[in-house]
Structures are given as structure tokens and as C-alpha cells.
Amino acid sequence: MKKEEKKLLSAVSFSLRMGVFLFIILGAISYLPLRYSSFIMDLGIFFLILTPLLRIIILCIGLWHIGDRRYSVYAFLVFVIIISGFLFKSG
Amino acid sequence: MIFSFYHILILIVFGFFVGLIGSVMGIGGGAFIVPFLVIVFNIPIKSAIAVSLLSIIATSSSVASVNVEKGLANVRVGIFFELTMAVGSVTATYLMMGINSSILQILFSFMLLPTALSMYIKSRKPTKDIADTVAFHNDNNSEIYSYYDPSVKRTVFYSVKNKGSGFILSFFGGMMSGLFGLGGGIVQVPVMNMICNIPMKVATATSNFMIGLSASASVLILWSKNYLINDVAFFLIIGVILGGFVGMKFLYRAKNSTIQLIFSILLMITSIRMIIGVFR
Numbered sequence: 001m002k003k004e005e006k007k008l009l010s011a012v013s014f015s016l017r018m019g020v021f022l023f024i025i026l027g028a029i030s031y032l033p034l035r036y037s038s039f040i041m042d043l044g045i046f047f048l049i050l051t052p053l054l055r056i057i058i059l060c061i062g063l064w065h066i067g068d069r070r071y072s073v074y075a076f077l078v079f080v081i082i083i084s085g086f087l088f089k090s091g
Numbered sequence: 092m093i094f095s096f097y098h099i100l101i102l103i104v105f106g107f108f109v110g111l112i113g114s115v116m117g118i119g120g121g122a123f124i125v126p127f128l129v130i131v132f133n134i135p136i137k138s139a140i141a142v143s144l145l146s147i148i149a150t151s152s153s154v155a156s157v158n159v160e161k162g163l164a165n166v167r168v169g170i171f172f173e174l175t176m177a178v179g180s181v182t183a184t185y186l187m188m189g190i191n192s193s194i195l196q197i198l199f200s201f202m203l204l205p206t207a208l209s210m211y212i213k214s215r216k217p218t219k220d221i222a223d224t225v226a227f228h229n230d231n232n233s234e235i236y237s238y239y240d241p242s243v244k245r246t247v248f249y250s251v252k253n254k255g256s257g258f259i260l261s262f263f264g265g266m267m268s269g270l271f272g273l274g275g276g277i278v279q280v281p282v283m284n285m286i287c288n289i290p291m292k293v294a295t296a297t298s299n300f301m302i303g304l305s306a307s308a309s310v311l312i313l314w315s316k317n318y319l320i321n322d323v324a325f326f327l328i329i330g331v332i333l334g335g336f337v338g339m340k341f342l343y344r345a346k347n348s349t350i351q352l353i354f355s356i357l358l359m360i361t362s363i364r365m366i367i368g369v370f371r
Contacts, residue, residue, distance in 0.1 A: 009159050009166065016156035020149055020332060027325045041321050048145065049311050051152045052303040059170060071167050078173045082308050085181030 008062035012055050019051025053082060099326050101131070106146070106330020112357070113274075113331070114154040114299065114338030115350065120331070121147055121273035122361045134320065140271075141313035142324045144306040147274040149328040151303025154335045158296035163238050165293055168251055168283070169300045172261040176275060179265025180305035184312065186270065207358035215352070238293060249290055257287040265305045274302030277361060280354060291350045 026044030030037040060075035105127060109120035121143040128139035158164040237248045251257075260282045264275035276298040283294035313319060 009162070012166070013156045013160040016152040016159070020153045020156070023149065024329070024332070027328075030321075038321075041325070045145065045314060045319065045321065045324070048148055048152070049307050049314065052148060052307045056170075056173075056304065059166065068167075071170055074170045074174055078170060078177050078304070081174070081177040081181060082304065085177070085184070085308050086311060088181075 002066070004066045008059070008066060011058050011062060015054050015058055016051055019048055019054065023048040053079065056082075094322050098132070102323065102326040103330035103333075106327040106332075107334035107337075108330075109146070109327075110150055110331035110334025110336075111338040111341075112334075113150045113276075114335040115295065115341055115353070120150060121271065122277065122364075124327070125271075126364075128323065132323065134323065135318075137313065137318045138320050141310060141318040142320060142327060143273075144268070144310040144313065145319060145324050146328050146331050147268075147306040148303045148310065150331050150335050151274070151299050151301075151306070153332045154339055155296070155300040155303065157336075157339055159300060161238075163293060164296040164300040165236055165251075165289065166297075166300065167234075168236075168254075168257075168287075168289065169297045171254065172257055172264075172279070172283075173301055173304055175258055175262040176265035176268075176279070176301060176305050177308060179262040180268045180275070180308045181265075182262075183266040183269025184309055186266075204359065204362045207355045207362060211352065211355035211359075215348075236293075238290075240290075240292065247290060249288070249293070252288040253286050257282050260286065264301075268302070268305035269309050274298075275305050276302050277358065281358070291348075291354075295350060295354075 023044040026040050026047070030041035030044065034040065056075050056079045060072050060079060063069075063072035063075060109123050112123070113120040121140075124143040124146055125136070125139045128134040128142060129136055134142070155164055159166060235248055235250050237246050239245070240247045261279065264278040264282065266275075267273045267278055268275045276295075279298040279301060280291075280294050283289040283297060284291050287294075289297070310319070
């Protein structure tokens with residue numbers, strides 16, 4: 001595996017880990033007697049839902065950067081499909 | 092809903108087993124989570140589906156974070172198949188409101204049975220690993236991928252066959268997510284393994300990588316309409332993540348035929364359970 005590709009996969013891996021980590025941390029904090037505990041839990045859920053979308057963006061940019069234009073375009077199209085789905089549903 | 096320590100414990104333990112199975116099989120575990128929450132916790136089905144989908148994102152993200160770094164998940168094949176999977180997931184969300192789900196459930200169940208049987212037969216055959224054969228006879232100039240397999244202590248090479256068929260069939264994997272609150276791995280893994288000749292370990296790892304995306308397409312809507320029960324989701328996901336990490340240790344060391352066997356039995360159970368569910 002090339003060094004650049006390893007870096008990209010590490011970045012994807014890190015983004016996935018961060019989404020789950022933020023969800024757990026914010027979820028745990030929300031059980032403390034705080035004023036905005038429900039908002040904190042919602043924020044954690046929001047980060048978790050966005051995690052798969054974030055890794056698609058990272059892959060799109062990363063693959064373009066390492067010269068794999070074809071798969072970068074595929075990643076971009078996946079992102080467009082998901083966002084279009086949200087827009088149609090909420091519209 | 093009154094939430095006791097006992098409930099928390101049940102959710103974490105159950106989540107652990109779902110995470111364990113999900114990470115080894117490449118599925119999100121929605122087929123187990125939804126009926127469990129409805130029957131044991133008396134939660135409305137739409138809320139159970141919302142919790143299941145969020146849990147699928149957690150399983151997918153935590154398991155894929157390790158598999159992607161190890162090179163076990165094939166990111167390129169994943170992205171390519173996600174194109175139709177995402178379309179299927181979005182389309183299914185619209186269809187869910189208009190089509191009789193019993194008819195779809197019967198079709199889905201009968202589609203699973205032959206897949207399960209052929210995968211079971213394949214797992215019992217003492218043949219050479221697909222990956223080896225493909226690497227040695229790769230005469231169609233397709234891209235060659237590789238991963239290190241500790242169960243055989245060497246790097247295994249493989250190429251992806253029938254990409255077009257896998258691309259089209261991934262649409263149905265996405266449909267499963269939107270229609271039934273499943274991750275879609277129950278369709279995606281057999282498609283990648285049996286049709287595209289991707290080794291079982293890579294198929295499960297790639298499926299885990301993919302299913303989070305189709306789930307996120309649906310769960311945001313359910314969450315915005317207040318279907319998600321935060322407490323249930325949080326404790327279930329804690330268990331799922333713990334189980335997922337334990338399961339990954341098994342996946343990395345397990346033989347492809349063992350995973351195929353477990354997966355085929357799981358498919359048969361799911362299929363029979365769904366058929367019974369329709370006629371009950």
C-alpha cells in the first residue's frame with residue numbers, strides 16, 4: 001500500500017472513530033445534572049449521524065489528491081445522492 | 092418510559108451480542124434489534140427502527156475504523172457499490188409509505204433462502220479459497236487487491252468479478268435499509284462474496300464500511316420527527332461498540348469458511364422469522 005493511500009485510510013479511520021467517540025462522550029455528559037443535557041445528547045447523535053457523510057467527503061478529497069479521480073467522482077456522487085435525498089424528504 | 096438500572100444492563104448486554112455478531116458477519120444487526128425492542132421493551136416499531144438505524148451507524152463506524160486502517164475493507168469497491176446502495180436507500184424511504192410491506196417482506200424472505208443454502212453448501216466444500224484462485228487466474232486485466240490474512244499467515248490477492256451485477260444488486264441492499272430498518276449487509280455480503288468473488292472477510296469488512304451510510308440517509312428524518320428514543324439508543328450503542336471490538340478480533344483470525352457457515356445459518360433464521368412474521 002502506498003504511503004499516501006495509508007494516510008488517507010488513516011484519516012478515514014480517524015473520522016469514523018471521532019464520530020463514535022464524540023457520541024459516547026457527549027452522551028455520557030448528558031447524564032450529568034446539567035442545564036442543557038438534552039441538547040448535549042442531541043449534539044452527540046448529530047455527530048454520529050454525520051460520521052458516514054464525513055468519511056465520504058474525506059474519501060472524495062483524498063482520492064482526488066492521490067490521483068484516483070474515478071473513485072473520487074464516485075464518492076462525490078454518493079454524497080450528492082444522500083444530500084439530494086435529505087432535501088427531497090424535507091421538501 | 093421508566094428507565095431502571097435493570098433496563099440499562101439488558102440493553103448493554105444485548106447490544107454487546109448484536110455488536111459481536113454484526114462485526115463478524117458484516118451486518119448492522121437491525122434484524123435482531125427491531126424485534127427485541129418491540130417485544131421486550133414494548134417500543135413502537137418506528138422508534139425501534141430509528142434506534143436500530145442509529146446503532147447500525149455506530150457499528151459501521153467503529154468496526155470500519157479498524158478494518159479500513161488494516162486494509163481489510165475494500166474502500167474503492169465500497170464507494171462504487173454505495174452509489175446504487177444510496178439510491179436504493181433513498182428510494183425505499185419513499186416506497187415505505189406507499190407499498191404493502193407484507194408483500195415486500197415475503198419477497199425478501201424467499202430471496203434470502205436460496206442465498207443462505209448456496210452459501211451453506213459453499214462453506215462445507217473443502218475447496219481452495221476463492222481469493223487464491225482469482226489471483227492465479229486473473230486473465231481479465233481487472234484490478235488486483237490484497238489483504239493480510241493471519242489465519243493463513245500470508246497476503247491474499249483477489250480481483251473483483253461481475254462488478255456490474257454487484258453494482259445493480261447493491262440497490263436492493265439499500266432498499267433493505269429504508270424498508271425494514273436493516274443495514275443492508277444481509278444482501279450486501281452474499282452479493283460481494285458469491286457474485287463478485289470477494290473473499291468473505293473482505294466482503295464483511297466492506298459491508299460494515301458501507302451500511303452506515305445507507306442508515307444515516309434514513310435516520311436523520313426519523314430523528315427530526317422525534318422517533319428516536321435517546322436513552323435506549325445510547326445504552327444499546329455502548330453495548331454494540333464493545334461487542335463490535337470483540338467481534339473484530341474474531342473476524343481477523345477466523346477462517347472464511349467459518350464466517351460463511353455462520354452467515355448462512357443466520358440468513359436462514361432471518362428468512363424463516365420474516366416468513367412467520369408475515370403469516371402470523
